[in-house]
Amino acid sequence: LLKNDGAALPLAGVKSLAVLGMLATKGNIGDNGSSKVTPPYTVSILQGIKKLASGVKVSFCGGVPARSKMLAKNSDAAVVVVGLGAKDENEGNDRDNLTLRPADIELIKLAAAENKRTIVALIGGSAITMDGWLDQVSAVLMAWYPGMEGGNAVARALFGQVNPSGRLPIVFPKSEDQLFKFENKELKVKYDHYHGYRWFDDKGLEPLFPFGHGLSYTTFEYGPPKLDATEFGAGGKLAATVEVKNTGAVAGETVVFLFVGAKNPPVKRPKKDLRAFARVALQPGESKSVRLEVDAQELARFCMMKMDWVLDPGDYVALTGPSADPATLQEAGFSVK
Incomplete structure (x- = not known):
């Protein structure tokens, strides 16, 4: 919806x-x-x-x-x-x-x-x-x-026999001008390595509907992410808990997304990457804690010089919410040592 x-x-x-x-x-x-x-x-x-x-x-x-x-x-x-x-x-x-x-x-x-x-x-x-x-x-x-x-x-x-709970797996742009030029007839084309919400984040563009967007016949309230630990090593794990409440009058389902961004990466990286998500069903007035976990190694980037995955130590930010829209996300900082 x-x-x-x-x-x-x-x-x-x-x-x-x-x-x-x-x-x-x-x-x-x-x-x-x-x-x-x-x-x-x-x-x-x-x-x-x-x-x-x-x-x-x-x-x-x-x-x-x-x-x-x-x-x-x-x-x-x-x-x-x-x-x-x-x-x-x-x-x-x-x-x-x-x-x-x-x-x-x-x-x-x-x-x-x-x-x-x-x-x-x-x-x-x-x-x-x-x-x-x-x-x-x-x-x-x-x-x-x-x-x-x-x-x-x-x-x-x-007719309301089912409460819509689908979420967009892609970005809907306002117009084709927000996208890189599509060369339909070319045999060989080189594109930027950012696509979808990463492209929109990098260019500072506001889409028509962001990745993860989807309405319901009820409303939800999302608390800030609470981290088990704000510092861990390469063998550790990012664990975030988000409190979600159905603030409407009918039962419904929503999705909580966890994005992660590196604050000062040694090379250019997306502002945020989707790392985990979870669906939760709630009755009117009901609240539940949604737990999202990511192994530290999943935060690694691929290094072309080393031809291997590299986990950069430093400061990161965990962002949680109902979509990739920055206005809907709440954040908590953590460090990888």
């Missing part, structure tokens, strides 16, 4: 629902190359919604502007299902850009102009930029390629 303004989700109290976009009718499970699978059946998002929407009038349009506009205007909420498929990204074909098709963007804008409670369900295998429409919709759910039961899974999230 990437965005959820005004508690647009879950779809509580909805009596009529417009479902827009042809992808809502497709069992869209991804590539047709070597990763292709042939399941015994697939459940589309529209099928999943209709199965769960008891007492809700569900109206569908594949994207015809006039009818889509009418359905969005006359419904309590609108779900726009757009994104990518095997023809857009596959084993032998990369995407030319990270945006949606112009027709998909226009469908989103059309629905959002008519219905303040417009939710976008995105299908795709990687980052999708949202410039020009994100601020017009209430909620965005990234469904990826959800598999044979994907329609039921998405519907359960939309």
